[in-house]
Amino acid sequence: MxxxxxxxxxxxxxxxxxxxxxxxxxxxxxxxxxxxxxxxxxxxxxxxxxxxxxxxxxxxxxxxxxxxxxxxxxxxxxxxxxxxxxxxxxxxxxxxxKERSLEITEVLADIIDTRGQHNEGHVLHVKNLMDLFYKYLPRNIQSEYSLVSIEYAALLHDVGRSSIPQEIVDKKGELTPEEEEIVRVHPQVTVRLLRGVKSFDYISDWLLYHHEKADGTGYYFKKGDSIPLPSKMLAICDAYSKLIKDMDHDAAIAIIQDRVNKDFDEELVHIFVSIPKEDILACLPKRK
Ligand SMILES: [Fe+2]
Known part of the structure; x- marks a missing residue:
């Protein structure tokens, strides 16, 4: 016993x-x-x-x-x-x-994105790329940022584009300085729109600075470590998603590499280009 x-x-x-x-x-x-x-x-x-x-x-x-x-x-x-x-x-x-909440946000973000962008499926593509990118980050960086927060930042980063008048969204040629100014404030609009969700305070800076450039010539002239790391990741994934609409993978990667230390963070680009090509190409959203 x-x-x-x-x-x-x-x-x-x-x-x-x-x-x-x-x-x-x-x-x-x-x-x-x-x-x-x-x-x-x-x-x-x-x-x-x-x-x-x-x-x-x-x-x-x-x-x-x-x-x-x-x-x-x-x-x-x-x-x-x-x-x-x-x-x-x-x-x-x-x-x-979390899965249900993410699925609902994906649907809503995709609806907003369809109006605010010229390229359908862009925001879902960016979210898939950010998911993949996250898996290749060093462990010490992964432990600083939760994947769920990264996914929401990817899905919601451009909801403020819904404030841009349709004629500017649809305009084919160069934007006037006034129109550029309207486009330039869209990250602030994104943050304002999401202010109702208290926990989104955590990612508001990531969204606000997703158009910053490594050389400090972005929307708000931030550079280096003053740009949150998820914002730098977003900048790379956002650019890749737009480039791949008009060219193949290798050409898009070459342009991103060419913009190192100008538009993009060198270390992050190094990680991004190390991801196998087939894995990056598999991030293109599949329409149901
Ligand atoms: Fe944007």
């Missing part, structure tokens, strides 16, 4: 350690534009972790000092199993709600 009791305590304690690891992973996944930013929730989540660690401490105490009975060990074991079920359910619920 002692062996059964001891085994239940050991397995339950190990399960609790796994629960804590998965709970910490869940906490990390909550740091993005969709699930982050609510202070009250953050406190609750942190409190949940403290409770789990306390529960594990209880296991160790009972296992070593309390000489537990079979009933006690069964209660502890099933308690641990129950926590596993809750953590798995929470993870799946969070994943599902």
């Amino acid at each position: 002692k062996v059964v009791i001891f085994s239940l305590i050991i397995v339950g304690a190990l399960l609790m350690v796994v629960n804590i690891i998965f709970y910490i992973r869940l906490m990390r996944r909550m740091r993005d534009v969709i699930s982050g930013g609510v202070r009250r929730d953050n406190i609750m989540v942190s409190f949940g972790l403290v409770l789990l660690i306390f529960f594990l401490g209880g296991y160790i105490f009972v296992g070593i000092y309390a000489d537990p009975h079979l009933v006690t060990s069964l209660i502890l074991f099933f308690g641990s199993l129950f926590v596993s079920v809750v953590v798995i359910l929470l993870t799946r619920l969070l994943q599902t709600s």
Whole structure:
């Protein structure tokens, strides 16, 4: 009997350690534009972790000092199993709600994009490229930015273009200085439109500076490290998506490489061009 009791305590304690690891992973996944930013929730989540660690401490105490009975060990074991079920359910619920939310945003962003751009499917293409680009970033950079936030930035970066009058959108020739000024403010309009969603504060600078250039000649004359890294990524993906409409992959990549340290960040271009050609080409959105 002692062996059964001891085994239940050991397995339950190990399960609790796994629960804590998965709970910490869940906490990390909550740091993005969709699930982050609510202070009250953050406190609750942190409190949940403290409770789990306390529960594990209880296991160790009972296992070593309390000489537990079979009933006690069964209660502890099933308690641990129950926590596993809750953590798995929470993870799946969070994943599902994020997927639905992203799908809805994709549809809405695509509708706005169809009006605001000359090239249909551009925003979905940029989002796919940013997804891929993110996977090739060094781990230390990945840990600074959540993929979900990057995806939303990609989808929403140009919603402010909806403020540009249709005649300017459709104009074939050169824009007048007044028309250029109207186009130039679209990142500010994007930020203003998204101000209603509090957690989007986190990505507002990424959106605001997506037309900045490495040499400081962009819309707001930012350069170097003062431009957020996701904005620099957006600039590359945005340019590639537009270039590929009129030329093949190699020609588009050659132009991007030629614009290193002028329009684009050197290190990021180096990463982007290292991505296999077939993977980049697979980012073109497939129309249903
Ligand atoms: Fe833009």
